[in-house]
Amino acid sequence: MNGMRRRNFLTAAGAAGGAGVLGGCRMMTPGLKPPNVVFVFADQWRASATGYAGNPDxxxxxxxxxxxxxxxxxNAVSVCPVCSPARASIMTGQYPLTHGVFVNDVHLQQDGPSIAEVFNEAGYATGFIGKWHLDGHGRSSYIPPERRQGFGFWQVLxxxxRYNDSLYYDNNxxxxxxWRGYDAIDQTRHAVDYIRSHGDAPFVLFLSWGPPHAPYLTAPEAYRAMYDPGKLTIPPNVPEHAEDFIPPAKWDEHAAMEPRDxxxxxMAxxxxxxxxxxxxxxxxQQAIRDAGLEEDTIFVFTADHGDMLGSHGLWKKQWPYDESVCVPFLLKYPGxxxxxxxLEAPxxxxxxxxxxxxxxGVPVPSSVEGDSFVPVLKGAPASDDAALIVNIxxxxxxxxxxxxxxxRGVRTARHTYVKDLNGPxxxxxxxxxxxxxxxxxxxxETAQLQRRLERLLQRRLRETADDFADGMTFVRRQGYPVDETGTVQYEE
Known part of the structure; x- marks a missing residue:
């Protein structure tokens, strides 16, 4: 499917006057040091929850x-707005029905090399710090090297x-x-140490934080003191009446409060x-500057998915609304x-x-189904105008x-179109x-637009070999053991 789309992108790259192309990859200029990659992602951080996105609070x-x-x-989206499926797509460049992870707490057994394996082959050091959620052997179990998808340096649970009482396994x-105190802060300290000690050779470091995922009221006091709940702006799609909310499966100690309160x-x-x-x-960012690596480092910040936070009367993820599907995605690379x-392109x-x-300048494996956006970074128009979003x-x-x-749905730069098993x-x-x-x-009045988006969606489903059956059909195909709620049970 995406081979043709990728060839189109690479042609655009050549036309844009970038690097040459050989074997499906951008070739580095001889004598230049390959760039490092620092990839930072949070769990459940929705795109609208930043100052630069216009959030006033x-x-x-x-x-x-x-x-x-x-x-x-x-218009960055999470292909499947759930923890493990999104993370598996990050690791493989594949869609959920290809890598097979469309529920949480199952093991990723990818068909094709992982991102770490590809960079290892290219001579990079690779490391991962923080939350993993791709092993499926219990949430607190030691993960041996053969199940780490190729990552070398390893400080992971x-x-x-439990952000203030969090365990991890240190390498072997x-x-x-x-972790000391609030785990994200200590994980960041270890990431800074890694950056400082790996400046002489190219490296790829993934830093995966658990927050801002629930529990919501456990950030350090200094940060909680920054927010007065009574002064926060409630989005207009948060219902005013209690009967318009669907409560989460587990209510916390604030369940008795009025819903908007x-x-x-x-939200605070x-x-x-x-x-x-x-x-x-x-x-x-300061550590990268201090190490003299700013010009030679690709820095990415994103999230695996968003959080409804009461919008449309819903909570957390698994929904096709922008609060769940849209994620922040920043890519800094002076090179x-x-x-x-x-960038508007989805x-x-x-x-x-x-x-x-x-x-x-690392070859893209043939198993990868996504598209390189390097030509778009260089100014070429995107050859595609719709991102597939799914909840299998x-x-x-x-x-x-x-x-x-x-x-199943498509998210374009302007529209969202979604079908469930009953139709549009x-x-x-x-x-x-x-x-x-x-x-x-x-x-x-929108019939023509809907037909166009329906054609886009059907094309995506064909490309990903998705027959859009009920979820249990796919569960049975993968052989996942689920309980009466359709959930894979896990050990803490």
Whole structure:
């Protein structure tokens, strides 16, 4: 499928006067040191929760500065807005039905090399720090080297959200250690140490934070004190009446509050996590500058998916609305362009791996299904105008019995179009209706637009060999053991 699309991109790259192309990769100029990659991503950080995106409440000065120096992907999406599926697509450059991870807590057994394996082959050192969530052997288990998808340096726990009492395994030591204090801050300190000690040879470092995912009220006090819930702006798509909310599967100690007061309370905690992580971004940027690596380092900040935070009466993820699907994506690399620039082209999770490979002159494996956006970074128009978004199987807090749905959709620079198993479900003009309150599906005045988006969606489904069956059909195909809610049970 994407081979033809990738060839089109590479032709555009040559026309744009960039690097030469050989064997599906951008070739580095002889004698130049390949760039490093520092890839930082948070869990459940929605695109609108930054100052540079226009949010009037959240305080993210370091990200705002980074955005002014970066390519800002305005329409970056999470291909499947759930933790493990999105992370598997980052690691493989593939869509969920190809790599097979469309629920949480299963093992990624990729068909084709991982991003770490590709960079290892190219002579890079590779490292991963923080939350993994791709092993499927228990959330607190030691992960042996053969299950690390090729990463060398390793300070990882499969998954935890106990941010102030968080364990990890340090390289090949099977005895768990404990991060000091708020884990994201200590993980960042270790990432700074890694950057300082690897300046002489090219490296790829992934830093994966657990926040701002729930629990929302556990950021350090200094950051929680920055936010008064009563002064926060409630988005207009948050319902006013309790009956319009669907409560999460597990209510916390604030369940008795009025829903919009609860949204403000949770939002204040969520923003506190964001500000704590923003300070960590500042430390990472300073460490790169201090090491003299700024010109030679690709720095990426993004998230695996977003968080509804009460919008449309919903919580957390697995939904096709922008709060769940859209993620921040900043890419800073002076070697391609200095100064910030906003990009309208939809950018999807599987596009991350081929883009980083081409920027570094590393061959893109034939198993990769995403597209390199290097030509777009250099000014060429995108050859594609729609990103595929999917929820293969509803589970967990949004199991089918609680209203979760299987859905497939496309997100363009302007529109969102989604179908569920019953047919067309949602159609939004995100330019005139940024909070997605006016569903245009099946209206006579949008019939032509809907037909065009339907054709785009059907093409995507053919390209990804997706027959859009019910979720349990795909669960049975993969042989995943699920409970009555469709969820793969895990050991803590």
């Amino acid at each position: 959240v305080k993210t000065p370091h990200l705002d500065r980074l955005a002014s120096e970066s390519f800002r992907f305005k 499969e998954c935890t959200h 030591n099977p005895e768990a250690k404990r 609860r949204v403000r309370r949770i 905690g969520y923003y506190a996590h964001c500000s704590a992580l923003d300070a960590c971004i500042g430390r990472l 391609v362009g200095k100064g910030g620039r906003e 950018f999807n999770t599987p596009d991350i791996m081929p883009t980083l490979c081409e920027l570094c 199987h509803p589970f967990g807090q949004w199991s089918a019995r609680r209203g979760g749905r299987e859905w 479900w949602l159609l939004f003009d995100n330019e005139s209706d940024p909070y997605q309150r006016n569903n245009l599906v099946d209206r006579p």
